[in-house]
Amino acid sequence: MSAVVAKPRTTVAEATLDEQRRRVGQLWKAGLRYPRLLVFGAVIATLILVGVFAPLIAPYDPLQTAPSQVLTQPSPAHLLGTDNVGRDQFSRVVYGARISLGVAVIAVTIALSFGVCMGLAAGYVGGWTDQVLSRLVDAMLAFPGVLLAIAITSALGPSLRNAMIAVGIIQIPLYFRLARGQVLQVREHEFITAAAVIGASRFRILRRHIMPNIANPLIVAASISSSTSILALAALGFIGIGPQPPDPDWGSMINSASGALGRAPWLSFGPGLAIFLTVFSFSMLGDALRDALDPRLRIT
16 A cells, blocks of 8 residues: 655644735736836835935934025035025935825824724714714815814914824815715625624624725725825925924925025925925825726726
8 A cells, every 4th residue: 555645734824924925926916917006106115215214314414504504505415405594405305204204194094093983883883873973074074174174283283293183184084985985885785684694793794894895995095195194284384383393394394495485496396396206106006006906997
């Protein structure tokens, strides 16, 4: 008789590693199929690295003033020139990436957490819960987003923390309406009814069956709303109720540069280009994610 050779068992660690490799492979294939996903994902990753390693990239302290070098033109020593108190503009733009990207992450987290939880409750529970939450969101939508952010920041006091809270609050309606609409569609499927029939709790149905099926549009919305958060922060900084001086915020830098456009027009180039590049990249990444994650748009 021939000996039977036992196959080696797959350990949990090996199975986890295989799953990670499979996911990386799927992500790489998606990137090759949708080049914008790789291009703008790389741009945003570069901006994040710039913010993280700002102390190594910036040639000067962004808060250090030099009265003898006020409004100097761009040169090898100061790539974007200096501002009205002699601070290196390039260093301030680099450090500004920390503030803008940090606000985008925190504001989207606030909006995503509250908006999705409210949308799940309104869409699945329905009844008076849906009515109360929907009317609350309708009241928020009655105010223009930036105007509401200005009102919230003015009430709480001008600061970076309050600006992040305000920007997060004004985006809650976006996630609420998106989550609620998706839940209203998914809850009519047969597998939701089957889960309820076998005794699954509402929380389990929401966590295990509904959330995985509505995650893709939420991911796309998070990417696109990141660009909205950065624009809102820049607007608050421009009018002086966002991050306070001497913090290197892109919006406040453009505000400072506006007073010297006749003498030093180059001061607005750096922060303006940084805002444009970041907002454009997040918007294009969101559009690429929509194409990649929507099964109706996938190329077979």
